[in-house]
Amino acid sequence: MADIVTIRGDLELLARTEHVFSSVHEEFICAARDLNTWSRPEARQAAGDRLRSSETQQVRKLFSPASLADEHSREHLSELVDKGARVRIAATALPHETIIIDRRFAILAGLNTPGGREYTLTTAPTLIGNVYALFEAAWETATDLQAFLRGEHPQLDTESRTVLRALGSGATDEKAARELGMSLRTYRRRVAALLDTLDAGSRFQAGVRAGELGLSG
Known part of the structure; x- marks a missing residue:
């Protein structure tokens, strides 16, 4: 695959990334506004099945507060934590949505178009490094899911x-x-x-x- 490829639509995304999701070894990270960012439910389920079948060492997922808008979403995120994923909630809506796999492959989500949502796939080390750094900065200032749900706030005099x-x-x-x-x-x-x-x-x-x-x- 070329260093940077742009595609449209969930079906093409799934086809292009099948081998990547099934070969995660060390780290899978995801930043999204809500649970529907990446694809239709059936496509997202397929990607999740491939991820679970791999020997991933670390899974981190960062979501905007909008991801907690309904009980079903809250339950789903809690289930992810129960399965070993680390989930945090950002203070505000995330300006960029991305998936990074083993720091060697990244998917950047773009806007919806008449032909489907646009995605950029990249293996360019410099671009991946920059996106990874942005994710880390957002991750460090986010709140762990369970603490966010409990509304735990430090008490300041x-x-x-x-x-x-x-x-x-x-x-x-x-x-x-x-x-x-x-x-x-x-x-x-x-x-x-x-x-x-x-x-x-x-x-x-x-x-x-x-x-x-x-x-x-």
Whole structure:
């Protein structure tokens, strides 16, 4: 197959990717707005059967909140978790939808057309690497399915929320500490505690995570 191929329609997608889905060895990742992104139910079921028959080591699926719109979808996603997949829910609708297999093959979903939805298939390492990096960034700021369904939000006291707003303002530590009436050491200690509470690896991620959980107001 050429490095990049564009096709239209679910049937052609299924035919072109049959061998790929049945040969997943290490990792299968998927980002989608909802459960109907990729194909009609029968085609999606066929792809799922091929995936389950392979010896995949890791399955990660990232969905927009719209994927939880009905009870059937919620049950389906919970079943995926029970079968060993890792499922997370993004804070907002995903701008790009993709499947990446073993970091060697990617499917990018395009717009619906009169001839069916358009898909781009690629084995180009640079393109796959860039798409993979975008997925990882979205994955890191998303919420695990079960936590999302339970509505588990970290509890922040008034001072922590004030520190969070200071982080979001872009002010330097010195300026933020001065405006909050804290010593620089105390401010930085509160920032470190806030990162732990939000399970964030960086200040930027803390801001994204807080926005996702509705804690930034």
